[in-house]
Amino acid sequence: MSGFDAVGAAYSAHSGSARGRLRHDLVERRLLAELPGRPARVLDVGCGNGEMTLRLAAAGHQVTGVDPSAAMLAAAADRLSARPDLAGHIELVDAGLERLPFDRERFDAVCCHGVLMYLDDPGLAVARLAGLVAPGGLLSVLAKNRRAIGVREALAGDYPSAHRLIVSETDRSTGNLGRETRGDAPEALDRLAAGHGLVPLPWQGVRIFHDHLDDTWAPEPAAYEAALEVEWEASWRSPYREMGHLVHALASRPERGRP
């Protein structure tokens, strides 16, 4: 049983909260802006309960969702069974990042969202993901932002934890599921992608002003939309983006014959 089999329900609850939705909406908006207009072949590594897999399939793309957790994959399959219109657009595969059963440079986009923070070696992970990106394709990594460690705790009023995290300059803090997770600096993610022949695109900070709220935050629809727009505008701009709890780092593989 993978560590995620035990927390699947908790993750689904968080993912479906307004706070969880905020990050999915921000990441989806960027992806849809970067993906080609034609149906793209997308790989969603660590797809969890299939949130982005379903969203990208609903946008017309062909998506392969992979996850090593049987419970997470079952949750994704359950949600897919409620969307028969997407059945021809989605394939779910039981696999971890360490053994992805695909040919090199096979996908127009490779997504890996909310996974790197659970892995000790981001270099190895990015190497494996980058190798699957086709010429002209995209790598999309959503990681915990090392630069913002301690901000959530400080804004939530947990000053002893914030003090400890900030003073120690650690790369680890407690994540949404109560587990210790590891952060990556945006520039470090860009460097890793560039080391595999990809060209970094502008990175965004995700969940800057709403990360310290808990999953009971339930704004009215108009307030949610306003919050989303503020997050979107700030996500590109310094110094705001550096304070995002998550970093959305993207990079593209040049077409063959182009630098």
Ligand SMILES: C[S@@+](CC[C@H](N)C(=O)[O-])C[C@H]1O[C@@H](n2cnc3c(N)ncnc32)[C@H](O)[C@@H]1O
């Ligand atoms: C926090 S959830 C994120 C799910 C989804 N990508 C999202 O953004 O909502 C982390 C997921 O990573 C998966 N995971 C953990 N270790 C992994 C690994 N080594 N390779 C691929 N996925 C992994 C877990 O099973 C879990 O479904």
